Amino acid sequence: MPDAPTADKARLDREFTELYRAHLRDVYSYSYYRVGNHHDAEDLTTQTFLQAYRHFERAQRESHGRPLRPWLIRIAHNLAANLYRDRSRKPQSAIDDSMPLPAIHTTEDLVEGRDELARILDGVQQLPDDRREALIMRFALGMDNREIARALGRTDGATKVLIHRAIRQLQEIVGT
């Protein structure tokens, strides 16, 4: 029979595996739309889960049963910010230059609405960082206001305003 610490670690590892499997696509989707290419998205996803594992026990303890997805996305958000900060020291091509349409889009999408979707994506890339991130969390990950607020470290009310303004600005950009 395993001793208590071993059993705790086994339980923790099992729960982390569940978290990882449940949210890998979320973290990858967020990363991809944030950095604009698969290579960096893979790196960001990997680093996010490695860092999450380091702090998983404490996060679980402090979450009081709330979902951990906002915490995971917040890690990815911080790591992405670090990535951009590091890269800002050397010239890079703009992210929106390399942002392709997601591979998951159907043939119908590509035939009927490719231009329109590309215009929307281009508009999203023109938004200020916080507004763009909020829209990614809302529409790519399906997060509600409370989750987005936790991921961005804002109040629910401020998040609602942020998303409203993001959509209004996007509407002006794309002229919908």
Next chain:
Amino acid sequence: MSDAGASHHPDLETLLRRALAPIEPPADLTDRLEARLQTITELAADELEAWELSAMRDPRNWARPAAAVVVGGAAGAALVVLRARHRAAARRRRPSGVVDAAERALREVFSEARRLAR
């Protein structure tokens, strides 16, 4: 998603949902990440601080742990080697690739150096 604060723009919301469709991670990423997570779950929690692969692979980041070994003096360096050897012995009992083994050894030395630097 009715709480978007954006209910006045239903068409744009529909377009956004299509434009920002979820992205499936590549299958090989899933495999690699699972393998890496499997490896780190075998490590003690206090070793995980050294698990910053990108930082560790960058030679510019080697200076601080290396300096810590120097500052720690001969006794500290000996402790690093002893602990690293102890873990290496444990590692030999597990099958692993050459690159993994080298990476782990490097990580262990950094980990000990950081511990001594505190």
